[in-house]
Amino acid sequence: MKFSIHQATSVGGRPVNEDRVGYAYSREALLMVLSDGMGGHAAGEVAAQITLQSLIQAFRLSAKPRVEDPLSFLSQAIINAHYAILEYARVNHIEGNPRATVVTCLVQEGGYAWWAHVGDSRLYHLRGGKVLTRTIDHSHAQLLIEQGVLSEAQLRTHESRNRLYCSLGGETLPHIDFGRRTVLQPGDVIALCSDGLWGVLDDEEIAERLARGPLMRVVPELVEQAEMEAGPSSDNVSLIAMRWEEGEPALAPDTVSTETMALDQVTTAFSLPQQPPSFPAEPLDNEEIERAIREINETIQKFKG
Numbered sequence: 001m002k003f004s005i006h007q008a009t010s011v012g013g014r015p016v017n018e019d020r021v022g023y024a025y026s027r028e029a030l031l032m033v034l035s036d037g038m039g040g041h042a043a044g045e046v047a048a049q050i051t052l053q054s055l056i057q058a059f060r061l062s063a064k065p066r067v068e069d070p071l072s073f074l075s076q077a078i079i080n081a082h083y084a085i086l087e088y089a090r091v092n093h094i095e096g097n098p099r100a101t102v103v104t105c106l107v108q109e110g111g112y113a114w115w116a117h118v119g120d121s122r123l124y125h126l127r128g129g130k131v132l133t134r135t136i137d138h139s140h141a142q143l144l145i146e147q148g149v150l151s152e153a154q155l156r157t158h159e160s161r162n163r164l165y166c167s168l169g170g171e172t173l174p175h176i177d178f179g180r181r182t183v184l185q186p187g188d189v190i191a192l193c194s195d196g197l198w199g200v201l202d203d204e205e206i207a208e209r210l211a212r213g214p215l216m217r218v219v220p221e222l223v224e225q226a227e228m229e230a231g232p233s234s235d236n237v238s239l240i241a242m243r244w245e246e247g248e249p250a251l252a253p254d255t256v257s258t259e260t261m262a263l264d265q266v267t268t269a270f271s272l273p274q275q276p277p278s279f280p281a282e283p284l285d286n287e288e289i290e291r292a293i294r295e296i297n298e299t300i301q302k303f304k305g
Helices: 044-062 070-091 140-146 203-210 215-233 286-304
Strands: 002-010 019-025 029-036 102-108 112-118 122-127 130-134 177-183 189-193 237-244 267-271
Touching: 002 019, 002 029, 002 215, 002 267, 019 044, 019 237, 029 044, 029 189, 029 237, 044 070, 044 102, 044 267, 070 102, 070 112, 070 177, 102 122, 102 189, 102 237, 112 122, 122 177, 122 203, 130 203, 189 203, 203 215, 215 237
Parallel strands: none
Antiparallel strands: 002 237, 019 029, 019 267, 029 102, 102 112, 112 177, 122 130, 122 189, 189 237
């Protein structure tokens, strides 16, 4: 596989950065994840951290060096993250369960992409500076659009934009929307972002800018622009973008080539927030997340039996 990838996150005007973003890749597969902790719920940043680590850990265990059943993998990984959040809240006696959105994309098999999302963190599939497709938000404002009451242009400023009817960590199992298997062409861009970005910059501008230059330059520029245009009230802003470069005659300076990786090797990268989570006082560690995931997986297996 050959691709370039870059990610950036900013706290904006908020006291805490509740966004989490990261990716992992093996010799034949790439997973991108973005999770946005929901404000108004306890420890949203913890829910986002659990979501990110749960999905990355699931990839590390499943990419050998590719994932056997992509849609099943995405579904199970997201459900496990949901239960891991509930387990963490139960063990730590957290009232008003932590909640988070998630959007994730798996690329493998020579350029096929599958994606899934819960909430209003978005995925864009871009080609030639145009939006081919994007995910549809799980928000009350989006329902108004589907009913013809609200226009797309009004969505970014509508009071119901951030009222979600679906999230990880809620009282019911999250509704997961999936993107069908999509063939990537050389130069295609897959971009995942939080509402702090798309709520300020319109889709056309995001698509056009990501087509202009190296992602390592454009991605942080877009995050900074969204924060500046939003002003002092800026939400957390996060973006991760990948440009598919398989089959390109010349490699970009920041291109990743996985051809020489060992079959069992997995590389991971996270964009760390500008400050540690405000809750809990003890930092979240991998062992704690993995323990919760193991317990939930054991429960799921019992139900399957």
